[in-house]
Amino acid sequence: MPSFEDLYHLRLKSLGDAVTDWTETIKKLKTLAKDADDGMLAKAKGADWRGKNAGVTKPFIEKTAKEFHDAITEATSFRNILRDAHDALKIAKEDLKDLVHEARTQGLTVSAEGVVDVKRTHSSDSANPPNGSQAKIDAMVAKIEAVLNKAASVDTEAAWALKTLSDDSYNFSTTKYDSLDSANKIKKQEAVADAKKAAKLAEKLTNERVARNPDDLKALKTLLHEHAQDPDFDVTFYKTLGQEKALKFYAHVSLDSTGMHEKTRLDLVHAIQTDMGTMLGVATDKDTKGHLDATWIDGMLRAGRKGIDVSDIAGYDKKIYGYQALSSIIRHGDYSDSDLLTAVGRDMVAMDRKDPGVWTRNAPSNMNMALNLDKKGGKGFDPITGLMEAFSHSPEASTEFFNEPVRADTNGDGIVTKDDKPVTDYDSNYDGKVNSADKRPMSMVDYILDRSESMDPRDQTAGGEPRPAVTAAGNALEAASTGRVPGDDDAPLMRHNEAMSNVAERIVEKIGHSPELVSGREPGEPGPLGTLSKNFGNITADYMADVQMTMENGEKLIKPFGYPAEFDKADLKLFLGAVAQDPQAYGAITQSQQAFTTSLVHDIIKERGEHVLPATIEHAVWSGGEVAGIMTEARAEAIYDRHTAKNDNFNSAVADNAKWSNRIWDMAGSKYIEMIPVGGDLIQWFKEDTIEAAAERAERDTTDEARKESTT
Structure with missing residues (x-):
């Protein structure tokens, strides 16, 4: 996404000049094409070709004449894409400047970096905005982000269209784009088709194992990586595969590849893990058109609680739970504008609290096997570790999660949501006793800090942290309370809410x-x-x-x-x-x-x-x-x-x-x-x-x- 500075100071003259140049090129190409049609091609069609000339020279002349028309098509498409991108970015830039002016009328300031704040006088001694101004700040930030997101979409769509026109090094493209919108429609169609193809490959790899299908594994990795940031692909992939099959697929390929410990396959599956996380973040982002909504997320909670039979890979009676596979996927991706992490965290903690031993009872005994292929963060069998890793990368979601009480399935529907009641039998005032003096429910902060680290010995990896569960919890709590991603040394202080x-x-x-x-x-x-x-x-x-x-x-x-x-x-x-x-x-x-x-x-x-x-x-x-x-x-x-x-x-x-x-x-x-x-x-x-x-x-x-x- 372009930064505030990028868009605010965007110079569009060179892009406008490019549109003009392409328009002139189209005119010249049309003249050349007419000359070729009326001259070379007309003579070739009227000649009496015999022998080799009939089978070689005439087709060559016809092909050459056609290339002029293909060149016109390609040049016109280039011009149309650049024209629409120029116009859309110009509007976005104007909208951004209008918002800066609007901010001033509301008593706000927008810095050169796009930071929105309350306008202060020199005599002001407060770092805190006046009462009621935070809502105005948040609303203005949302408007600015919407403009930046639109500019980012234009940039991405134009880049894709221009790349497709330039893919063939030897021939002019016959693809015709009348506008950026028409290019985007074609892009969406191709993304949807590729997503369905990827879902079929995932099902095949789940059923037939990794070792027998190395080419399919490579093909799937390529598809996911090429489209990881493409909303149409990401939403279609997860909808087509479904929640249970997506988790089963990842469980099978991760355990299968780590059990064999063959580097090429490990690298491919690790890339798939990373891209599936990125894709899930995009697909559940509320700003994504047609995003995976609350109903779909509820289905993911039910899939997370289900056992996945991995006995064909890990031995007799071995299984893991969907949440263990999911927690390795969500270590990657941005879930700041998604309800997924908080919903998953709420239910996963309830499942963990009810039966802390559930994650290891039938887990693979092969110590080489792992669900998480990252170098750090444990092997992935403790899903709370992966959940905390996910929260550490998405501070807004982490803040929301750690403000929640721990809940139990009080309505008996099989999953824990906000509709369920908080857990109250807890020493919430920390006096060593549970009695009527405890007025607060158990908080997520309490649960995570109280939680036993018994999973850590099972979860350790060579070269990783000695206590991955505790390390991940600390990072998640830091993200929740500061609004920053731990380890980002360049991040400024975030105003506390x-x-x-x-x-x-x-x-x-x-x-x-x-x-x-x-x-x-x-x-x-x-x-x-x-x-x-x-x-x-x-x-x-x-x-x-x-x-x-x-x-x-x-x-x-x-x-x-x-x-x-x-x-x-x-x-x-x-x-x-x-x-x-x-x-x-x-x-x-x-x-x-x-x-x-x-x-x-x-x-x-x-x-x-x-x-x-x-x-x-x-x-x-x-x-x-x-x-x-x-x-x-x-x-x-x-x-x-x-x-x-x-x-x-x-x-x-x-x-x-x-x-x-x-x-x-x-x-x-x-x-x-x-x-x-x-x-x-x-x-x-x-x-x-x-x-x-x-x-x-x-x-x-x-x-x-x-x-x-x-x-x-």
Whole structure:
């Protein structure tokens, strides 16, 4: 999809010139064709050909004359496609500029990168939009995305049409496109035909095994890869094959290929896994015309709960469940605008909660066999791992999922949906008892963090994570609370909405009540969720404004970035003390705290100038100092009490997490760019200075020597 900048500044002159040039070319070709018809071809038809000339020369002349007409057809098609693309992109560009103007009339701004925000005055000290403005922001974002999507469709359709016209290196194309719409109709017809062909190949491979049909496997891989982003193909493929057959197909080819462990077949099936995920994301996207709707998704839930007999591949009485196959497919694809992941997650968790051992009871005993062919993320037999991987790549869906309660099949229809009631017999206030004081239902955050990792030993892969289920859960929770894909170092901070903040609050509350889940009970033995410390550190860094507001905000100097997360101060301190014993978490929090506190002080001085009171500055730095103090104690405990890390680990981690200083300055310090003529350069200086200060503080942060000497 073209970016906002691409479309807003799109130069259409060269495309318009190309249309003019092709029009002139058509005129010239028509003249040449007429000359050929009236001259060379007419003479050839009127001549009395004999011998070899009759069978060779005359057909050659006729073919040559025809090529002129084919050239006209091809040139006309080129011109028509370029003309319609030019006109459509021109309209899209104008629509985008109209939306920017409309945004201004609504008190909104649209940045050069297309970021929509509330228009602020220089005196504004809030990073949070005024009440009621978020709805206007969301509506404007939706309008802009619709224009960008339309431009992307035009670009894709035109590229396909131009490619088909150029496929033959030796002959002019006889394909006639009167318009971009006519080309798109042909494209759709071909995509539908290819999808039905692909579905037949999938059924054949399911029934006849991979080893006997290597050519069919290659052909299917090629079809899926060529059409992975084609909505018409994707929807038709899944509708034609159906939910049960799609899952059965993937289960069979993945187990079959990994059981043989032959590299060529493994690579082909891995490509199929990736493309099936991409296709399912496109096919269930609500913006896709004719997308797989709620009824189809309900059918997928029922298919997910059904057992798939794999005894012909894995041995007598072996089976897996549809959800195990599906969870490997959904690791790939974008499900941001799809209801699939949340629906699947809701039902899969209910099935897992009712019978945690269901996934391994009759699973293949061949340890080479796997459903997931990715290098990381486990073998795929624990479907919750794949589900969490999917959520980590689709933050919006992850946020929605983790705001849900865990439900049971209370209406007895065989699947769990929003129509079913939440599970309430749970210690929701974390006091160690289940009683009338527990007012909240079990949340998805609770379930995923409480869940046993008994599947992990079965799920480990050579070169993969030692605890894939826990790792995937941490990434999904980070995506849900921050709105970013974990590991995307270039991603800016996303303004928090209420649902995102709810996830962060629940995490802090849960770990704050039981910090040993992260830090462990005994020295040298991390807790069952210790692996998630880095994710929790990133979440804390993302919510630094809210963290410091919780510590101290008497003068209301600190404003949240979006919807505020309301942490309990006692829970937050215990949470930070446990999480920051991990060097990477410590590094992220330290960089974020240093940058946020520094930007806050600069903000106050800039706004109030010489009238600023020392007490105001003291209030501004107090909360940051309290966070820094907790960091120091957590670091000391990790080094000198628990012996889980060394000073160098913490110092290196601060340097590794410089991105957090940049993110915080981009968020909290962005107003300076408008207020100061050289704001961009100044902000860069602030960033570099803050990163250096954080590193220097980390070097000094070794705690008192007496304690060190007495415990080492």
